[in-house]
Amino acid sequence: MKRIITIGREFGSGGREVGRRLAEKLNVAYYDREIVDELMKRTQLAESYVLQVEESRPLPLLPITTARTFGIPINYPLENRLSIYKQESEIIREMAEKSDCIIVGRCADYILQDLKPFRLFIYADMCSKIARCREKGADAAAVTDKELQQKIMSIDKKRARYYQFYTEQNWGDKANYDLCVNTTNTEIKKIAAAIEKFIV
Amino acid sequence: MKRIITIGREFGSGGREVGRRLAEKLNVAYYDREIVDELMKRTQLAESYVLQVEESRPLPLLPITTARTFGIPINYPLENRLSIYKQESEIIREMAEKSDCIIVGRCADYILQDLKPFRLFIYADMCSKIARCREKGADAAAVTDKELQQKIMSIDKKRARYYQFYTEQNWGDKANYDLCVNTTNTEIKKIAAAIEKFIV
Numbered sequence: 586m587k588r589i590i591t592i593g594r595e596f597g598s599g600g601r602e603v604g605r606r607l608a609e610k611l612n613v614a615y616y617d618r619e620i621v622d623e624l625m626k627r628t629q630l631a632e633s634y635v636l637q638v639e640e641s642r643p644l645p646l647l648p649i650t651t652a653r654t655f656g657i658p659i660n661y662p663l664e665n666r667l668s669i670y671k672q673e674s675e676i677i678r679e680m681a682e683k684s685d686c687i688i689v690g691r692c693a694d695y696i697l698q699d700l701k702p703f704r705l706f707i708y709a710d711m712c713s714k715i716a717r718c719r720e721k722g723a724d725a726a727a728v729t730d731k732e733l734q735q736k737i738m739s740i741d742k743k744r745a746r747y748y749q750f751y752t753e754q755n756w757g758d759k760a761n762y763d764l765c766v767n768t769t770n771t772e773i774k775k776i777a778a779a780i781e782k783f784i785v
Numbered sequence: 786m787k788r789i790i791t792i793g794r795e796f797g798s799g800g801r802e803v804g805r806r807l808a809e810k811l812n813v814a815y816y817d818r819e820i821v822d823e824l825m826k827r828t829q830l831a832e833s834y835v836l837q838v839e840e841s842r843p844l845p846l847l848p849i850t851t852a853r854t855f856g857i858p859i860n861y862p863l864e865n866r867l868s869i870y871k872q873e874s875e876i877i878r879e880m881a882e883k884s885d886c887i888i889v890g891r892c893a894d895y896i897l898q899d900l901k902p903f904r905l906f907i908y909a910d911m912c913s914k915i916a917r918c919r920e921k922g923a924d925a926a927a928v929t930d931k932e933l934q935q936k937i938m939s940i941d942k943k944r945a946r947y948y949q950f951y952t953e954q955n956w957g958d959k960a961n962y963d964l965c966v967n968t969t970n971t972e973i974k975k976i977a978a979a980i981e982k983f984i985v
Contacts, residue, residue, distance in 0.1 A: 708959065759908060759957070765965040782979035 588613060588685030589702040590784060591694040593748070593756065596740040597714030599773045600707035603766070604687045606777035611784065614686040616677075623676045624669065638669045639691065639747065670751060690744070694761065695752040703784050706762040711737070713769040788813060788885030789902040790984065791894040793948070793956065796940040797914030799973045800907035803966070804887045806977035811984065814886040816877075823876050824869065838869045839891065839947065870951060890944070894961065895952040903984050906962040911937070913969040 590607065594600020601617060608615035621635050674696045680686055681697050688697075694704040709717070715733050728736070748756035759765045764783055766776055790807065794800020801817060808815035821835050874896045880886055881897050888897075894904040909917070915933050928936070948956035959965045964983055966976055 706959075710960070757959070759906075759959050759965045759967070760910070762965075763967045763969075763971075765959045765962075767959070767963045769963075771963075776983075779979070779982035782982045783976075 588784070589681050589697060589700055590687045590705060591697065591702045592687065592689045592705045592707060593694060593762065594689065594707040595709060595714065595757070596737050596744070597718045598707045598709040599717055599768045599776075600705075601689060602773045603705070603707050603768070603777050603780065604689050606774060607780060607784075608687045610777065610781050611685070611687075614680070614684055615689075616680050616686055617689040620673055620676055620680070620688075620691060624673055627676075628669075628672065630669070635669060638666050639673075692748055692751050695748075695754065703764075704762045705780065706757060706759070706765040707768060708757065708765065709768045788984070789881050789897060789900055790887045790905060791897065791902045792887065792889045792905045792907060793894065793962065794889065794907040795909060795914065795957070796937050796944070797918045798907045798909040799917055799968045799976075800905075801889060802973045803905070803907050803968070803977050803980065804889050806974060807980060807984075808887045810977065810981050811885070811887075814880065814884055815889075816880050816886055817889040820873055820876055820880070820888075820891060824873055827876075828869075828872065830869070835869060838866050839873075892948055892951050895948075895954065903964070904962045905980065906957060906959070906965040907968060908957065908965065909968045 588611065590604075590611075590613075592600050592604045594603075604617065605615055621632065621639070624630065624635055625632055673691055677688060677691060677693050677696050680688065681693075681700055681702075688702075694702060711734055714737050715730055718733055718737065745756040748754070754761050764780065766780065768776060788811070790804075790811075790813075792800050792804045794803075804817065805815055821832065821839070824830065824835055825832055873891055877888060877891060877893050877896050880888065881893075881900055881902075888902075894902060911934055914937050915930055918933055918937065945956040948954070954961050964980065966980065968976060
């Protein structure tokens with residue numbers, strides 16, 4: 586029975602809700618923001634800084650191996666970012682080794698690949714993601730659909746770049762996941778119940 | 786309850802077996818080769834010709850709309866192929882309108898889009914597809930893994946081209962499906978049971 590589950594998700598697709606519901610059903614730990622909290626405790630770094638680092642890749646165009654192999658001169662922002670990624674990876678590994686769990690985002694599927702996690706990717710079409718953002722977000726009422734779409738695309742672009750930088754794989758490419766679920770026009774509750782059957 | 790299910794599948798991924806098992810579980814009709822049989826009955830065309838047409842696109846680089854819009858001079862092989870696609874589409878529509886069913890391949894997800902089918906895509910990694918071909922195929926024993934890999938890639942390339950020609954969408958792009966399932970290292974029986982929960 587595979588009980589380490591990683592979730593990649595498009596912004597607004599309901600991936601977090603899938604994760605929470607699945608964690609409840611399977612009675613396993615759920616880690617998302619908890620990873621940032623733990624990192625803040627260990628490093629005294631400000632939350633806003635950690636979140637900003639999570640949303641960007643360290644250096645444009647150079648994959649992590651190249652930056653190291655060619656001995657690029659020390660670059661403190663880069664070093665800080667790599668250090669945050671490294672510490673987050675350690676926290677993720679500790680969490681996964683401690684107990685069965687669900688981990689959202691943060692390249693966990695790649696970091697934990699030797700533990701053979703069940704790798705989920707949650708996505709939806711743009712209309713559905715906009716509608717979900719409006720349902721969930723208090724500030725969404727103040728922006729137009731076009732602005733919301735731009736925000737969604739921008740966040741997903743950052744996620745894709747971050748993932749690609751550290752894993753050298755394409756974010757959202759189905760080959761890297763065991764199951765890809767389109768949440769368009771479907772209740773998340775129903776989806777979580779169905780996903781459970783893939784895992785147990 | 787959605788009871789029209791379309792299945793796109795990589796060669797060797799077990800997509801047909803998923804379809805058959807799912808049809809049994811849901812007690813609905815299953816159409817795959819049956820579409821070719823029906824077409825042969827209606828047209829008197831040879832099976833080998835129909836199968837060959839299904840495996841290729843009519844004209845390189847020109848999408849179906851362009852070929853028609855610009856009034857390209859009559860091209861009998863092209864006309865025959867378009868006619869076969871049209872008749873297959875009609876058969877698929879008749880089948881879907883007759884009763885709940887599962888339809889494998891043949892752009893059924895696109896042809897039946899107004900009926901809002903549940904669109905599945907089944908895939909697997911290359912090692913797993915080679916292993917499955919060896920399990921299933923009597924002639925597979927005579928070929929090397931490399932030859933088998935080339936055969937798998939060539940069939941999937943044809944499927945992708947055929948699909949893209951008629952639908953102007955990318956075959957296997959998760960955006961066009963409701964659920965994409967990686968069958969690598971997993972029993973098809975278990976997968977079929979889990980997929981059922983997404984549908985009922």
